[in-house]
Amino acid sequence: MKRYVHIVPHVHWDREWYFSAEESRILLVNDMEEILAMLETNHDYPYFVLDGQTVVLEDYLAVKPEQKERIRRLVQEGKLIIGPWYTQTDEMVVGGESIVRNLLYGLKDCQEFGKPMQIGYLPDSFGQSAQLPQILNGFGIKRAIFWRGVSERHGTDKTEFYWVSDDGSKVLVQLFPLGYAIGKYLPTDEAKLKERMDKYFSVLDRGATTDHILIPNGHDQMPIQKNIFEVIDKLQTLYPERTFFLSRYEHVFEQLEKEEQLPVIRGEFLDGKYMRVHRSIYSTRMDIKAANARIENKVTNVLEPLAAIASTLGFPYEHRLMELIWKEMMKNHAHDSIGCCCSDLVHRDILGRFALAEERADRLITFYMRKMADAMPSDRSVDKLVVYNTLPYERNEPIEAEITTKWKAFRLVDERGESVEFEVVDETIVDPGLIDRQIVHYGNYDPFVRYTIHFRDRIPAMGYKAYLVQEAEQMNKQAPTAVEQMDTPFYTITVNENGAINIYDKQLQRTFRDVLLLEDVGDDGDEYDFSPLPGDEPINNKGVKATYSLRQNSYFAYADIAYRLPVPADLDSRKAKRNDRFLDVSIRLTVPMDQPLIDVRVRIHNEAKDHRIRMYVPTGIASTHSVADNQFGVIRRPVVDPAIDVWEQEGWDERPDAIYPMLTYVGLSDETGGIAVLTNSTREYEIVGEQRDTIAVTLLRSVGYLGKEELVRRPGRPSGIKMATPDSQMLGVNELHFALTTHRGTTEEANVAKRAKQFLTPLYTYNKLPYDAMKMNPVAFSVPYEYSLFSQQEGEVVLSAVKRSEDHRGVIVRFFNPTPQKTEASFQWHGPSSAVWRTNLNETPLAPLAIDAQQRFTVQVKPNEVQTVLVVDQERKGKDE
Numbered sequence: 001m002k003r004y005v006h007i008v009p010h011v012h013w014d015r016e017w018y019f020s021a022e023e024s025r026i027l028l029v030n031d032m033e034e035i036l037a038m039l040e041t042n043h044d045y046p047y048f049v050l051d052g053q054t055v056v057l058e059d060y061l062a063v064k065p066e067q068k069e070r071i072r073r074l075v076q077e078g079k080l081i082i083g084p085w086y087t088q089t090d091e092m093v094v095g096g097e098s099i100v101r102n103l104l105y106g107l108k109d110c111q112e113f114g115k116p117m118q119i120g121y122l123p124d125s126f127g128q129s130a131q132l133p134q135i136l137n138g139f140g141i142k143r144a145i146f147w148r149g150v151s152e153r154h155g156t157d158k159t160e161f162y163w164v165s166d167d168g169s170k171v172l173v174q175l176f177p178l179g180y181a182i183g184k185y186l187p188t189d190e191a192k193l194k195e196r197m198d199k200y201f202s203v204l205d206r207g208a209t210t211d212h213i214l215i216p217n218g219h220d221q222m223p224i225q226k227n228i229f230e231v232i233d234k235l236q237t238l239y240p241e242r243t244f245f246l247s248r249y250e251h252v253f254e255q256l257e258k259e260e261q262l263p264v265i266r267g268e269f270l271d272g273k274y275m276r277v278h279r280s281i282y283s284t285r286m287d288i289k290a291a292n293a294r295i296e297n298k299v300t301n302v303l304e305p306l307a308a309i310a311s312t313l314g315f316p317y318e319h320r321l322m323e324l325i326w327k328e329m330m331k332n333h334a335h336d337s338i339g340c341c342c343s344d345l346v347h348r349d350i351l352g353r354f355a356l357a358e359e360r361a362d363r364l365i366t367f368y369m370r371k372m373a374d375a376m377p378s379d380r381s382v383d384k385l386v387v388y389n390t391l392p393y394e395r396n397e398p399i400e401a402e403i404t405t406k407w408k409a410f411r412l413v414d415e416r417g418e419s420v421e422f423e424v425v426d427e428t429i430v431d432p433g434l435i436d437r438q439i440v441h442y443g444n445y446d447p448f449v450r451y452t453i454h455f456r457d458r459i460p461a462m463g464y465k466a467y468l469v470q471e472a473e474q475m476n477k478q479a480p481t482a483v484e485q486m487d488t489p490f491y492t493i494t495v496n497e498n499g500a501i502n503i504y505d506k507q508l509q510r511t512f513r514d515v516l517l518l519e520d521v522g523d524d525g526d527e528y529d530f531s532p533l534p535g536d537e538p539i540n541n542k543g544v545k546a547t548y549s550l551r552q553n554s555y556f557a558y559a560d561i562a563y564r565l566p567v568p569a570d571l572d573s574r575k576a577k578r579n580d581r582f583l584d585v586s587i588r589l590t591v592p593m594d595q596p597l598i599d600v601r602v603r604i605h606n607e608a609k610d611h612r613i614r615m616y617v618p619t620g621i622a623s624t625h626s627v628a629d630n631q632f633g634v635i636r637r638p639v640v641d642p643a644i645d646v647w648e649q650e651g652w653d654e655r656p657d658a659i660y661p662m663l664t665y666v667g668l669s670d671e672t673g674g675i676a677v678l679t680n681s682t683r684e685y686e687i688v689g690e691q692r693d694t695i696a697v698t699l700l701r702s703v704g705y706l707g708k709e710e711l712v713r714r715p716g717r718p719s720g721i722k723m724a725t726p727d728s729q730m731l732g733v734n735e736l737h738f739a740l741t742t743h744r745g746t747t748e749e750a751n752v753a754k755r756a757k758q759f760l761t762p763l764y765t766y767n768k769l770p771y772d773a774m775k776m777n778p779v780a781f782s783v784p785y786e787y788s789l790f791s792q793q794e795g796e797v798v799l800s801a802v803k804r805s806e807d808h809r810g811v812i813v814r815f816f817n818p819t820p821q822k823t824e825a826s827f828q829w830h831g832p833s834s835a836v837w838r839t840n841l842n843e844t845p846l847a848p849l850a851i852d853a854q855q856r857f858t859v860q861v862k863p864n865e866v867q868t869v870l871v872v873d874q875e876r877k878g879k880d881e
Contacts, residue, residue, distance in 0.1 A: 002211060002241060002242065002243065003201075003205065003211050003212075003213060003241070003242045003243070004211055004212045004213070004242070004243050004245075004255075005213055005214075005215055005235070005242050005243065005244045005245070006212060006213070006214050006215065006245070006247035006248075006249075006251055006252050007183060007215045007217050007228070007232065007244060007245065007246050007247060008047070008049060008183075008214060008215070008216050008217060008218075008246075008247055008248055008249055009045070009047060009048045009049065009217045009218060009224065009225070009228065009246060010048065010049035010050075010051065010180070010216055010217065010218035011031070011035075011048075011049075011050065011051055011218045011219075011221070011222055011223075011224075012051055012123060012124060012180055012181065012218060012219060012220050012221075012222075013028070013050075013051045013053070013056050013088075013220075013221065014124075014220050014221065014334070014336055015055060015056075015059070015087070015331070015334055015337070016334075016336065016337060016342060016346045016349065016350075017220075017336045017341070017342055017343075017346065017720070018342065018343045018346075018706060018720065018721055018723055019343070019346075020343075020345055020346055020349060021059070021331075021346075021349060024059075024221060025059050025060075025062075025063065027221055028056065028059055028060050029060060029063050029064065030223075031221075031223045031224065032060050032064075032067075034223060034224050034226075035048050035050075035080070035224050036067070036070060036071070036074065036080075038224055038226070039074050039079045039080060040070075040074070044229065044246075045228075045246065046079060046246055046248075047078070047079060047081060047246065047247070047248040048079065048080055048081065048224070049081045049117070049121075049218075049248065049249065050080060050081060050082050051088065051121075051123075052082075052083065052084065052085050052088065052117060052119070052121030052122075052123075053083075053085045053086060053087050053088050053106065053334075054082060054083055054085070054086055054105075054106050054109035054110060055086055055087050055327075055330075055331065057071065057082060057109070057113075058109070068112075071113060072112070072113045072114065075110075075113040075114035075115070076113070076114040076115075078115075081117045081248060082110055082113060082114075082116060082117065083106050083107060083109070083110040083116030083117050084103055084106050084107050084110065084116045084117060084118065084119070084120070084121070084139065084141065085102050085103060085106040085121070085122075086101075086102045086103075086105045086106035086109065086327065086330050087102060087106075087330050087331060087333055087334045088122060088123075088124065088125070088334050088335055089102045089122070089125070089330070089333045089334065089335070090125055090126065090333055090334070090335045090338045090339060091122070091125050091127060091128055091129040091132060091631075092125075092126065092127050092129065092270075092282060092661040093282050093289060093292070093293075093338060093661050093663070093683045094292070094296075094333045094338060095293075095296045095297075095300070095631065095663055096131070096135070096630075096631030096632045096663075096800060096816075096866070097296070097300045097800060097801050097814075098296055098326075098329065098330065098333055099129075099132075099135055099631060100135060100138070100801075100841050101326045101330065102330050102333065103135070103136075103139050103141075103841070103842070104139075104806070104841070104842065104843075105323060105326060105327060105330070107139065107842065108806070117249070117250075118140065118141050118142075118143065119141065119143045119144065119145055119249055119250070119253070120132065120136040120141050120143065120144035120145070120146075120171060121144075121145050121146075121249075122144070122145070122146045123145060123146060123147055123176060123179075123180035123216075124147060124148070124180065124335055125146060125148065125335045126148060126149075126276075126277050126278050126281060126335055126339060127148060127149045127268065127269060127270045127277045127279075128146055128148070128149050128150075128268060128269040128270075129268055129630050129631055130165060130166070130266070130267050130268040130630060130633070130635060131165055131166075131630055131631040131632055131633050131864070131866075132144070132163075132165070132171075132631075133163050133164060133165040133169040133170055133171045134165040134166075134167050134169035134632065134864075134865070134866060135631065135632075135841065135866075136169075136171050137169040137170070137171065137840075138169075138840045138841025138842065138866070138868075139840065139841055139842045140840065140842065140844075141171070142170070142171055142172060143171060143172050143173075143174070143249075143250075143253050144163065144171040144172070144173045144174075145173070145174050145175075145176065145249060146173070146175065146176065146269075147175070147176040147177075147179050147180060147275060148269070148275045148276070148277050149268075149269030149270050149271055149272075149275075149277050150175060150269045150271060150274075151271040151273040151274060153271065153643070154265045154267065154269065154271070155263060155264075155265040155266075156263035156265055157206075157207065158207050158208075158209050158262075158263055159174070159175040159177045159204070159207030159208060159209075160172070160173065160174055160175070160207075160208065160209045160210070160256050160259075160262060161173055161175075161262055161263040161264065161265055162262055162263070162264045162265070163264075163265060163266070164264055164265070164266050165266075165864070166266075166633060166862075166863060166864035166865075167862050167863070167864055167865035167866075168862075170264075172253060172256060172257065172262070174214065174249065174252055174253065174256065175207070176214075176216065177203055177204065177207050177274070178200060178203055178204070179275065180216045180218070180219075181216070181218065181219040181220070181222075182196075182200050182215060182216065183215040183216050183217035183218065184217070184218060184219035184222055185219070185222070185225065186217065186225065186228070186231045187231075188227060188230050188231055188234055190234055190237070190238060193231070193234055193235065193238065194238050197235065197238070197239070200215070201213075201239075209256070209259055209262060210255050210256060210258075210259060212251075212252055212255040212256075214249070214252050228246070232244045232245070232246075268630065268635065270660075271643070271652075271656065272652055272653050272654035272655075272656060272714075273643075273647075273650065273651075273652045273653065274653065275653060276528070276653050276654050276714065276719055277654070278339070278341075278528045278529050278654070278719065279529075279654070279656070279657060279659045279660070280525070280528075280529050280530035280657070280659045280684070280701070281339045281340070281341065281527070281528050281529065282659070282660075282661045282683055282684035282698070283530070283612075283682065283684040283698040283700070283701045284339065284340040284341065284527045284528070284701055284703070284728065285340035285347055285527070285728055285730070286681070286682060286698075286699065286700050286701065286730065286734060286736070287351070287730070287734060288332075288338070288340050288347060288350055288351060288354070289338075289340070289681070289682065289683060290680075290681035290682065290735070290736060290737070291351065291354040291355075291358070292329070292332065292333075292338060292354065293679065293680055293681055293682075293683060294358070294680055294681065294737070295329060295354060295357055295358045295361060296329070297664075297680060297760040297761075298358070298361050298362075298365075299325060299326070299329075299357075299361050300800070300801055301390060301757070301760055301761040302365055302390050302761065302762075302764060303322075303325075303361050303364055303365050303368075304322065304801060304802060304803040305390035305462065305802040305803070306365060306368045306369065306388060306390055306764070307322070307364070307368050307803070307804065308789070308802050308803055308804050308811050308812075309368075309372075309388075309390075309462065309463060309464070309787070309789050309831075310368045310371060310372055311804050311811070312789055312811065312831040312832055312873060313372065313375070313783045313787070314779070314781050314783070315368070315371050315372070315779075317804035317808075318364065319804065319806065319808075321360065321364060322364075322803075324360065325357050325360045325361055325364075328353050328354075328356055328357040328360070329353070329354070329357045331353055332350050332353050332354060337350055338350075339527075339528075340527060340728075341526075341527040341528050341706060341707070341719070341720055342527070342706070342725075343706065343723060343725060344725050344726065344727040344728070347725075347727060347728070348727075365764065366766070369386065369388060369764065369766035370766060370768070370772075370776075371776075371779070372386065372464065372783055373386045373466065373766050373768040374768065374776070374778060374779070375778070375779050375781065375782055375783045376466055376782065376783055376784070376785055377782040378468075381770045382468060382469075382770075383403075383405065383410075383468070383469035383470075383767070383768060383769055383770070384466050384467065384468060384469060384767070384768040385401055385403060385412060385466070385467045385469055385765060385766070385767050385768075386464050386465070386466040386467075386765065386766045386768065387399060387401070387457070387459050387464060387465050387466075387467075387763055387764070387765050388459075388463075388464045388763065388764045388765070388766070389459040389460065389461065389462065389463060389464065389763055390462060390761055390764075390802070391461065391462065391757070391758060391761050391799065392461050392462050392790060392791055392792035392799050392802075392827070393461045393791060393792050394458055394459065394460055394461050394791070395458070395459045395461075395763065396456065396457070396458045396459070396594075397456065397592060397594045397595065397763070398454060398455075398456050398555035398556055398592050398593060398594060399454070399455055399456060399457065399459075399763055399765065400452065400453070400454055400555075400556075400765075401452075401453055401455070401765040401767070402450055402451065402452055402453070402765070402767060403450070403451045403453060403469055403767055404430060404435065404448050404449070404450045404451075404767055404769060405448065405449065405451070405469065405769075406446060406447075406448055406449070407471045407472075409471070409472045409473060409474050409475040410451075410469050410470060410471055410472050410475060411469075411470050411471075411472040411475065412455070412467040412468070412469060412470075413467060413468050413470060414457075414465070414466075414467055414468075414785075415466065415785040415786060420455055420457055420467060421455060421476075422453045422454060422455035422475075422476070423453065423454045423455070423476050423477075423478040423553060423554070423555070424451050424452070424453050424475055424476065424477040424478065425452050425453065425454055425478065425479050425480060425553065426451070426452040426479065427449050427450065427451045427452070427477075428449070428450045428452075429447045429448075429449060429450075430447060430448040430449065430450045431447060431448075432444065432445060432446065432447060432448055435448055435769065435771050435772075436771035436772055438771075439771060454553065454554075454555040454556065455555075456555065456594075459763060460786060460787065460788035460791075461788050461789075461790065461791035461792070462788055462789040462790050462791065462802065463786070463787040463788035463789055463830075464786070464787055465785070465786045466785040466786065469767070478553060479551075479553075480551035480552050480553040480556070480557075480558060481551060481552070481553065482549065482550065482551055483550045483551065483552055483557075484550065485550065486550055486552055486557035486558075486559060486589075486591055487552070487557070488552075488557055488591055488592075488593050489506070489593065489594075490505070490506055490507065490595070490596040490742075491503055491504060491505060491506065491591065491596070491598070491742075492504040492506070493557070493559070493589070493591065493598070495546070495548045495550065495559060495561055496514070496546075497545060497546065498517075498541050498542050498543065498544050498545070498546055498563070499516075499518075499541055499544065499546030499548065499561045499562075499563045499585070499587070500514045500515060500516050500517045500541070500542075501515050501516055501559070501561075501589070502514070502515070503515055503598070503740070503742070505596075505673075505742045507596070507673075507742070507744060508672070508673045508742060508744065510620070510673070512617075512618060512619065512620065512675060512742075513618060514616070514618055515616070515617055515618060515740070516587065516600070516615050516616070516617070517540055517541060517542070517615070517616040517618075518540055518541045518565060518583075518585060518613065518614075518615055518616075519538050519539070519540050519613070519614045519615070519616060519696065520538065520539040520540070520565065520567050520583065520611055520612070520613050521533070521536055521538045521539070521611060521612050522536040522568070522571060522574045522610060522611055522612075523610050523611050523612045523701055523702060523703055524571060524610065524708075524711070524712070525701075525703055525708065525711055525714075526703055526705045526706060526707050526708040526711070526718070526719065526720075527703060527705070527706050527707070527720070527725060527728055528706075528707060528714075528719040528720065529654070529711060529713065529714050529719070530612055530659070530701060530713075531708075531711040531712050531713055531714070532712055532713070533571060533574060533575070534712065535575075536574060537577075539565070539566075539567055539579070541563060541565050541585070544563045544564065544565055545563070546561055546562060546563035547561075547562050547563070548560060548561040548562070552591075554593065555592070555593055556590055556591060556592055556593065557589075557590075557591040557593070558588070558589065558590055558591070559587070559588070559589040559591075560586070560587070560588055560589075561585075561586065561587040561588075561589070562584075562585065562586045562587070563585055564582050564583070564584050564585070565582065565583040565585060566579035566580075566581070566582055567579055567581055567582065567583055567608045567611065568580065568581065568608060568611070569581040569607075569608055569609065570608065570609040570610055571609075571610045574610075574611075581607040581608040582607055582608075583604055583605070583606060583607070583608065583613070584604070584605040584607075585602070585603070585604050585605075586602075586603045587600065587601070587602050587603075588600075588601040588603075596741050596742050596743065597678075597739055597740070597741050597755070597759065598739060598740040598741070599737075599739045599759075600736075600737070600738050600739055600740065601735070601736070601737050602615070602699060602735070602736045602737075602738075603733060603734070603735050604699065604700060604733070604734045604735075604736075605732065605733050605734075606700065606702060606729075606730055606731055606732065606733075606734055607731065608702065609702055609704060609729045609731070610702055610703060610704060610729070611701075611702050612698065612700065612701045612702070613698075613699045613700040613701075613702075614686075614696045614697060614698050614699060615696070615697050615699055616688075616694050616695070616696055616697075617675060617677055617694065617695040617696075617697065617740065618689070618693065618694045619668045619674065619675050619693050619694065619695065620693055621668045621669060621670050621674060621675075621693050622691040622692060622693050623639055623668045623670075623687060623692050623693060624638060624639060624692070625637060625638055625639060626639055626660070626666055626667070626668060626685070626687050626695075627666070627667050627668075627669070627746075627747040627748060627752075628660065628661075628662040628663075628665065628666040628667075628685070629662060629663045629664055629665055629666075629753055629756070629818065630661075630663060631663070632800060632816040632864065632865075632866035633816060633818060633863075633864030633865075633866075634747075634748060634753065634818045634863075634864060637658070637660050638658065639658055639687035639692040640658055640692065641656040641657070641658050643656040644656055644657070644658075653714070653716070654713060654714040655712075655713035655714070657686070657713060658686055658687065659684060659685075659686045659698075660684070660685060660686070661683050661684060662677075662679065662683050662684075662685055663683060664678060664679060664753070664756035664757070664760060665677060665678045665679065665752050665753065665755075665756040666685045666695060666697075667695075667747035667752050668687065668693065668695060668747070669743070669745070669746045669747045669750075670746070671745070671746065672744070672745075673742065673743055673744045673745060673750075674742070674743060674745075674746065674747055674750070675695075675740060675741070675742045675743075676740070676741050676742075676743070676747060676752045676755070676756075677695055677697055677738055677739070677740060678738060678739040678740070678741060678752075678755065678756040678759045678760070679697075679737075679738040679739075679756075680737045680738060680739075680759070680760055681735075681736040681737045681738060682697055682698055682699060682736055682738065684697070684698040685697050685698070686698075697738065699734070699736050700730055700734050700736075701730070702728070702729045702730045702731075703725070703728050703729065704724060704725060704726055704728065704729055705722055705723065705724060705725060706720045706721060706722070706723040706724075706725050707719045707720035707721050707722050707723065708722060709722065739759050741755050741759075743755075748818070748819055748820050749819070749820075751796050751798075751818060751819055753798045753818035754796070754798050754818075757798050757799065787830075788830045789802075789811070789829075789830060789831040790813070790827050790828060790829045790830055790831065790871075791827065791828050791830070792825070792826070792827055793826040793827060793828050793856065794824065794826045795817075795823045795824045795825040795826055795861070796817065796818070796819045796823045797815040797816060797817050797823060797825040797861055797867075798815060798816055798817075798818055799813070799814070799815050800814040800815055800816055800866065801813070801814040801868075802814075805843050805870055806843055807843070809870065809872050809873075810833070810870050810871045810872040810873050811831075811870070811871045811873070812839070812843060812868060812869070812870055813827070813868070813869050813870075813871065814841075814866060814867070814868045814869075815861070815866070815867060816861070816864070816865060816866040816867070817861040817862060817863055817864065817865055818863075818864070819863060820863055821863065822860065822861065822862050822863065823860075823861055824858050824859070824860060824861070825858065825859045825860075825861050825867065826856060826857070826858045826859075827856065827857055827858075828854060828855060828856045829851070829855040829856070829857070829871055830855070831871075831873065832873040833851070833855060833871045833872065833873055834872050834873060835848060835851075835871075835872040836848065836849040836851050836857045836869055836870070836871050836872070837849065837869065837870045837872065838859065838867065838868070838869055838870075839868045839869065839870045840868065841866070841868060843868070843870065845870060849869065857869070
């Protein structure tokens, strides 16, 4: 059979890796000129694929803005192929909204130049999320190309197949079975060329379902191959039964789409049989991983909903400021960057970008809270406390807030003048210059006092409630009192002498013992993978003597636990069984009285190298599968990968250990109940123990090299390069934030996803004073003291996003169904609206939704399906920035 060989010129542009983004930008400026010149001057050179990410154009045009028209012309002529992504995203530890925004902004960038490549092009991501077909379909993309994670045990040994998500979304996949770089630097020496191509063709022909095969002609930062026509002539001579020509990926898909019997497969792809996926990369540089989790949650759960609420009250929604935050984050979401398999210099750049994104987010959150508080009708000298709730249901729970004042005592009253009871639990002196430098400028040096208070009240859904702060003669100052054990309506919690805790669950009538036990083992791996040290024995805190204190009041219970764990200084000390360094561990537990939640903050001062630290959550539930979340859904994974018994004899590239990623939670359960870990930092877990009943949550991996060769679980060459990365030893202070929750029924039946959403969406408070260092003029309108934009009436869906639509027409509401059954999502809109539309993820209206006289609308949502609606408020159109 005659074969048609599509040679596709491309470059894979790792924006940063063992080199910095600035070094690659210099190469980019050089290489782009050669690419543009070839496309303009050689009509036989028809196409070039710019790696599917528009950040490449952004970096280039920041240096060469005068080339924009030149690029636009080539894109519109179909020669320079751009998009659809902003950056080459990771799919395992990056959240669903981040992947959606990556496509949203990538496609938006493409609009300035011409048509984007409508292919989900991810040639180097370390594994593929089961939800990617649904995300791609949400942008009208029905084709995908990737490399890593697939083996025949998914259901086919072919390299072209349909990939289906749980909701039925489907993409046609063209796999790179040998990677994206098999056509790099193709030689003109016939013997060398034939030696290479014979190896490739044997694999490509075997996996192909048509007589069309693909040779991607490019590599990492590879300049355009100027002699490609000479190479093609040589190939045609060597293989006269084949036809060779320059092409583009779409031409291969056009042939595949003619086939009627292509295989159909499902699920996530994390097999390291033919290519490495690095299953333990999820915990490399935990400081960076934790920053990403924290900022993603802050932006999607608080900032965007808060800004959307404000926009319906008359304030501008700062789209461009939001885009700047997202793009700063997404530069870090490229697979190497968020994987943290980079040089120390690059990791410092990544931390800097996250710091900038978080500072922008924090300041914008404060700005919107202040604007709404300032616009409430009252004398400008009146102090207020405003509590903001960005979940779609009313919350009546303990609230911690800060009131700053010069008064010796104050009271809180609501709009109706009714007093709200509270307890003052702490107070701190604050220099007046930190409040407003104008105060001290005029000679008033009297200090302010910042009081921390606890109270409880009902806060409206997706809205806020304001209180007046008034001077009073006295107030209840009641710090939490010392107790022997923490006791809430849900739990009795005691601390063991070694610093682990026992949790008695009053609903399940079950005790979970030795929870939060620390495990330390040697790590002879690199930034890509954990590698155990042969003969190593785990170290834990069972034998240490911890110090601890327990306190509680009517709102919260607290525990502070601290201990020092002796550990080896490095691998040499570990081999010698010599514990000559320490881990100083401190744990703060915060347990609200109103819900089954234990908030955990862990601080580890690490003095040792080359080791891994995990925390154990024993459940007593022997399990075959864990349940965790991926983007917009739930995924069940085996606690032992069946391939663990055959990987060596089958010659896998890496051992298939059951170390997995989560985004916001992981749980073990049986039909009676279970326990789950909710996370705002670490996103890596493994189910361990003789009965496979313990959730091991990775807190820290400490390694000293980007890549190493011949690892126990990853034999052969180094991944990346062998480059020293001393910063990745993670010496110094490391902080993690997660929570524990227990429940009746299974993890899915209890909708732990909804609990995780609430944990990651705290109530925010804003104390409005008559003073502020940053002055703003008042707006010409007022807002109410209490407001709710909308409320979720029924259904088990979990909110994913609330934001203003990119076209300014209204508010986007996105939600998904993490339960095993189809459900109805019903919402009642309280803000301005004129119509409701179901949209795709690109915010394109698809069909109108019926809305009743009470402004209620309902959407049917399948399991693991994400849905998006647009609520139009036409009177706001054009008022945004």
